[in-house]
Amino acid sequence: MPDFAGFALTCLRGDRLVFTGLDFHLAPGGALVLLGPNGSGKSSLLRVMGGLLKPFRGELRWGDARVSDDPDAHRANVQYVGHLDAVKPVLSAAENLAFWAAMAGAADPMARARQALDRLGVPHIADVPGRCLSAGQKRRLNLARLLAAPAPLWLLDEPTVALDRAAIALFEGMIADHRAAGGMVALSTHTDIATPGGTDLHLDRFAPDSGHDDDDFLDEDGEEDAP
Numbered sequence: 001m002p003d004f005a006g007f008a009l010t011c012l013r014g015d016r017l018v019f020t021g022l023d024f025h026l027a028p029g030g031a032l033v034l035l036g037p038n039g040s041g042k043s044s045l046l047r048v049m050g051g052l053l054k055p056f057r058g059e060l061r062w063g064d065a066r067v068s069d070d071p072d073a074h075r076a077n078v079q080y081v082g083h084l085d086a087v088k089p090v091l092s093a094a095e096n097l098a099f100w101a102a103m104a105g106a107a108d109p110m111a112r113a114r115q116a117l118d119r120l121g122v123p124h125i126a127d128v129p130g131r132c133l134s135a136g137q138k139r140r141l142n143l144a145r146l147l148a149a150p151a152p153l154w155l156l157d158e159p160t161v162a163l164d165r166a167a168i169a170l171f172e173g174m175i176a177d178h179r180a181a182g183g184m185v186a187l188s189t190h191t192d193i194a195t196p197g198g199t200d201l202h203l204d205r206f207a208p209d210s211g212h213d214d215d216d217f218l219d220e221d222g223e224e225d226a227p
């Protein structure tokens with residue numbers, strides 16, 4: 001499994017410089033915990049890492065390859081679970097997951113979906129339509145996507161929001177297993193999530209300081225890059 005790293009990353013959203021000069025490195029089995037106050041850029045960095053948002057400056061590398069040379073190949077290495085739930089309301093929980101498993105090329109998507117729901121402790125929601133799921137059940141369903149449609153790099157934006165304690169424990173076990181198999185994870189959180197041996201990355205340390213001439217950035221491209 002290759003390393004994943006970012007160098008001298010600068011992120012601009014709208015007309016706001018969010019972070020600048022940010023480096024990170026993830027080795028196989030590694031975990032990066034993104035910390036910082038509201039608005040410090042945790043979600044933005046996860047989107048940059050996933051190729052959903054182009055960095056204004058800097059570059060990402062997957063092993064020796066520059067991510068910007070083949071963004072589609074990079075997206076195939078990533079499973080991103082964000083704030084907005086991706087649950088289709090008319091499909092059952094299992095059908096929602098089977099869709100993702102099929103997209104990932106699973107031979108038997110429905111079997112994979114049911115296994116993933118079992119692992120998340122919610123086999124009983126398999127036939128429940130997405131619109132009838134509770135917030136925590138939806139979150140478990142989204143996290144089950146990590147198992148139903150596996151990828152080496154997990155990018156997780158506040159993954160434990162709405163989860164009860166039992167679900168958080170299950171989820172921590174999933175992360176440990178993923179890392180033990182050489183997978184990598186970057187996650188943002190405002191709470192404690194057990195990631196033994198993980199590295200904390202404090203986004204507020206990369207906030208543009210008062211010495212920056214922000215006009216240097218805004219003159220070139222004041223707009224946010226499209227995904």
Ligand SMILES: Nc1ncnc2c1ncn2[C@@H]1O[C@H](COP(=O)(O)OP(=O)(O)OP(=O)(O)O)[C@@H](O)[C@H]1O
Nearest residue numbers: 013014016018037038039040041042043044045224
């Ligand atoms: N779609 C967008 N367009 C323009 N600006 C945005 C957009 N999304 C976020 N921003 C801005 O980017 C900055 C960083 O936001 P981001 O969501 O990355 O922070 P965060 O650390 O994840 O915050 P929180 O802890 O509240 O989730 C904020 O100033 C925010 O207003």
